[in-house]
Amino acid sequence: MKKVLFVLVIFAMLLASCAPAAAPKQEAPKEEAKPAEVKPTEAPKAAEPKQEAPKEEAKPAEVKPTEAPKAAESVTIRALFMKQAGYQESDIQAMSDEFMKMNPNIKVELDFVTYEALHDKIVTSAAAKAGTYDIVLMDCIWPAEFAAAGFILDVSDKISADMKKDIWPGALESVTYKGKLYGMPWLNDIVYFYYNEDLLKKAGYDKPPKTYTEMTEMAYAAKKKGVVEYPFVETFHQDEGMTISFSYFLLARGGKMFDAEDKPAFNSPEGLETLNWIVKGMKDGLFNPSSTESGYEEVRNTFSQGSSLFSENWAYQLNMANDPKESKIAGNAKIAPLPGEKLPSATINGGMGLAITADSKNPDAAWQYMLYISSKEVQKKYAQNALPIWMSLFDDPDLVKMQPELIPVSKEAYKYLQNRPLIPFYSEATKVISREFQTAVLGKKTPEQALKDAETEILKIREQYKPGGK
């Protein structure tokens, strides 16, 4: 008897610790005085012009005072951000402080998680329907998934035609699903090519490679001359990074990741060529062996240590790799558009948008905050680590002065921007892709087999997501 009881208790403890908790069905308390309907959507704009540029028509004066009495009831909005590429934690904190100073009735609380944890944090809190966050930072691969699941609000009618006209199409696309906008574009980022100028000269070249073939040649030459042990550090960790790296290699060779019907299209001659190239590069020591454990921060650190000739990363690496406090190669980290092969170049859109969660209790305050931190003034001020979403700012002399190297390269690189597929099962598909390709890279499967296995499994997942799938 005692034994049985003991086992039962242990059983209980175990289950309690490993069973996924049931989603608490918490009903959002109904708010009596909804400031939502009363406040015109233009209200937030009123805040912007106050700062400086008064080109956005009149209006500011009248709206403010009518809002003032309502300001008595203050609201708190919670926002979930990531700490990694793009705007740094301190930037976002400063933006929020400025916003709160201008809007004393709105309190903004910030949460930061790593990119790797961001997706799961969003989906678990959204599924709990407890209204944990009002705003979440959403990567451009998630709108399909979140919108299909009903986690985020459609904000198509809040973004005016004028705004749309001035936002980079790629950035706008990063919050779009089935023609609707599910967020405000905020982080405008693409992958760039980085090279260590000093090492490149030592290897005997004075210009960065234009194609992957050229790049491979240069890498072999640098290795042969003993300039670096491993010429190239890449993001091949078992996560989205592996998928992205493979994607731009593939796109440059004229391949595609997915077709128009959301079917995987990477199991193609181009796909095989790409994967073979990666596998060979790893075997020959072209790529740093640590690539398979590296995310973007690890790549940046390795590159900043001076132990890599080339690397590919988001825009933020430029400033950080040239910052003597962060880097041993300050002054030598140079940026260029990604190489091409069949295409002149191909890069991946890493734009991220801010979305309002479906269970937010203060969607209007949230929207006001989102508009503020994505406004031209704010984006210009904090352009050190991320470029603005506004096309007109790219000709702004102040901004060009702030980012003299990045802006010209960006203008060129944006021409070759490609989006990752907007499919609802992307986060599952990318797990399969990164796992299978890593298996090939580590030599445990032939590239042919890995491509085929990834394709088969993703087709299976796709079946499940069809209406009426099991």
Next chain:
Amino acid sequence: MADVIPQNPVTPSGRRSFFHHLIDSERSLAWMLILPALIIVFGLIIMPILSAFWMSLHTIDLKRPGIGTPFIGLGNYADILSDAYFWASVGRTFYFMIVSIAIELVAGVSIALLLNTDFRGRNILRTLILIPWALPITIDAIMWKWIFNANYGALNSLFLQLGIISKYQAWLSDSLGAMHAVILADVWKVTPLVILLSLAALQTIPADLYEAAMIDGASIWKSFWFITFPLLLPTLMIVLLVRTMDAFKVFDIIYIMTSGGPADGTKVIAYFTYLDAFSYLRLGHGAALAYLMTFFIIIMIIIYIKVLKSREVEY
């Protein structure tokens, strides 16, 4: 009959109040005292267990709200058990568990024996050795991730200076290497627990047993094998039990150090379950996985208890 003496409510009488009745019977009193705890246990443990089981019999996919939550019987279980990736992760979990526990036990007992002898600075050492155990596991994992770093890790630097390796190695870059790195991080963290418990057990072994053995001419090895080890065994079995449960559920170290990679090399069953339940939000599937995990652990525990019962010794 009518004169009830207040001081003696125990007399068998039909007119006692309900309250007295409760107090009278020891059994009811016991129930009453247990009741609050029982309610809590029921609400916080039994209910979730049952509801998780119920969930495991349904398709619950929060990312596809359109499909509802149809009852599918044991469909989730069948799905999992026919999945080669699941069995691969079970294999990896057992590998992690067996290797890490074996090292922890051997190292733990050896160090405990050492600390049980009399020498200067013993107390300081006993305290110092507990530090890894006092660290939060997240910090432990992040620290080891840095130590193992391929380009600026301390381990590389140390080994290079000692001449063990000729150039920096990417320890976490292949599946087996990553697994062993994770095991090492776990061993470093948990061995102090084994030391602590073994040391406590060692100190309860009476010294006269060893004296008697010495008089009989037993060697040190023999007195360890015939006195220390059997008396240590019950404690070791407890350690084994606790560690088996822990190691089978290992998650945090792996989440931080490798995210299950490379090439799924460290994707243990808890990580597998986590992805299913919390990343893909397939809660039904995830609940079934959690039940299977529990099932594995219970089997192991039953075996341990059987062994423990059959091996008990007394002196």
